[in-house]
Amino acid sequence: MGQKKVDVITLGCSKNLVDSELLIKQFEASGFRVEHDSPNPTGDIVVINTCGFIGDAKEESIDMILRFAEARKQGDIEKLLVMGCLSQRYFEQLGTEIPEVDQFYGKFNWKDLIADLGLVYRADLRNERSLTTPDHYAYLKISEGCDRTCSYCAIPLITGKHKSRTIESLVEETKLLASKGVKELQVIAQELTYYGLDIYKKRMLAPLIQELSKVEGIEWIRLHYAYPAGFPSDVLDVMANNPKVCNYLDIAFQHISDPMLKSMRRNVTKAETLDLIRQFRAKVPGIHLRTTLITGHPNETEADFEALKDFVISQKFDRLGVFPYSHEEDTYAYKMYDDNVPDEVKQDRANIIMELQSNISRELNENKIGSTQKVIIDRKEADFYVGRTQFDSPEVDPEVLISTDKPMQIGQFYEVTINGAEDYDLLADW
Template sequence: MKRGKVNISTLGCSKNLVDSEMLLNQLDLNGFKVVHDSEDDDANIVILNTCGFIMDAKEESINSILSHAQARKAGKLDKLLVMGCLSARYKEDLEKEIPEVDKFYGKFDYKQIIQDLNANFFEQKMYHRLKTTPSHFSYLKISEGCNRHCSFCAIPQFTGIHKSRSMESLLEEAQTLVAGGTKELLIIAQDLSYYGIDMYGESKLAELIDRLADIQGLEWIRLHYAYPSKFPTELLKVIRERDNVANYLDLPLQHISDRMLGRMRRKITKEETIKLINKIREEVPGIALRTTFLVGHPGETAEDFEELKAFVAEQKFDRMGVFAYSNEDDTYAFKMYEDDVPEDTKQERAAELMALQQSISEKLNVEKVGKTFNVLIDREEADYFVGRTEYDSPEVDGEVLVEKNDAIKIGNFYQIKINDSTEFDLIGCLA
């Protein structure tokens, strides 16, 4: 096959984005012209990196496959390849239903994809990436898979057991990224808390972050998806003492009712959860906590939900996301429980919890008015620059809308005085 133009389209989370960036780099090394999420239709090869997490994500992936399958059938594409979570999970079904796709792959079949495009896989550059994010921030995926087996989650089925990457390879990759202009590293995994246990016999997350913090030029390190059960509390000292580790922690809790935590197989109780939150806030004063909750799980009663609402009102999390339960094939909940919460009730509970969080966020933002924050500028829009404080992660959290000023450059840090606020965003100008 001629070295044509490849468009890789990424659906789903930042972990998938890292996979796409690795594949983009391998194709680029082989002389392909590569683009990411391009809306142009001039690529002769399309690779779809799919998501299979919940129903909405699966539907988006399937619709994208079907749309590109029509183009393949019409002869507008030479190759249509599908990889990622959905493809790994439903490979045989998809092959039968959508024969226009040239080949479906698992989540980690990078080498096979490269070989099938008559190209060479550069093993020594396995973790090198062609970045798709702005030059000043990058994701660093420290492990694959998950050993937790929560009742509602299908992810271990297509990612497998937890596999940590070696600390040396991660430090080398981080140094390369920083040398290339990265100022903020977003540390991601399905479960940060488990990092190192499989490879070193104990959690090595704190040591990894401490060593990453030594890299000259790295100004922010941000932590996403730390599992609350058996959370490595030694990490808190690192967050508190290292200036370039952001006072930010993404700690998905999912629920607070002991009954629901048990049904969800979360291996933690309400009392233990509250004790952990208190410890985090005591050891790292001013830390921004982001969390996620799941409503409508089988067996969730009105009382369970009210208990969750009361907990959210009391804890006042800085950032929060809510998912409505999706009955996923072959999960523990799918096999063992009846999906007994009506869909409209799930959606109502999700909306109610987010409305509560909106009011909390609004009050927390009002308290920031008049203060000055160190802000990283991400982009420029028509009326203002858009940036983030250390308490905000890209894509998922609030932003700072900064008054236009010729002195401001994208990718740099500035002291920004906050003059106003909305429910989720701050508004300010150069201090």
């Protein structure tokens, strides 16, 4: 009998990806051959790591489960296992409605999946992962869960309360990653700025980042998913003074209208938001801000939306995404408000914001023409090498398309000259 093959399919965010990488390492330690996100999965066992955040993500997860439930029914695969946020949230319903799945697991009990296959969980590998990203960057998940109570968000219902990992365990994992060639850390959490409050009784993101930056081999550290209320200003001091910490912050503002911020339970006002952005830009000159916004939250008026448009135009965010509001079961908004903004209005408003942002992005990119930028090379594509600056996170942000007759090394840093700009991407020579 040949070596057994497992296909792991990851849906949703980078936090899910980290869980998949931990699981893959355990499978490989037990002698399995593993493929991740194969375009044509052919494994004896298929594991789907699901997302349950908003409507579109849930639909994608359900479609993927049904696709492989049919394959399981036809005998094309031996076992179908489902884990992650969707099955954490809808465990009983899914088990009843899709009996072809051999077993459902939640987000935190995936170790049971190992045991149920007759394998032994290797505790000595607890911080080790088989990276699915290019070798030179990795995601580092510093906590689980969220203590915030935003009206629209189902994440706390799925993941529970905020739970920080210790600084020691994160440094240990970072050293392991660096030993494998990782140069760039994407530090992630549902809510970065809350880090440490549960175990150290104070916000400890800045001290954590300082410790991570001491790990030899790590050259860039980028911060994702901050929250404006109670933002710890010492993080800005670290960013301004530590050359390894990218001048980049992913912070979700969601809205700017005071009625909407109150309705969304964001615990911050318009004035406080604008003051915080001023602080960011004063303390870290050249900082690039990525934010997300929501259109069509219950009771969003035309005046609220006009305020949101003005916010986008005036603040000129470097990176921006928009989600049309999704009315999620059991959230505060679901219980307290009617979903009274039509879907087409939500989407139209999102489209308008993204059109504004496209023009802003091009303008900001054009300002970089003639500058020299340090980039890390991710891949070669057609006639270009594709890299990113410190202001660009993989998968979600713009890229730099580099023309050169000389070979460049994937995963290495280079200084390139920006010679052109598109709506989102930059063009460069080396």
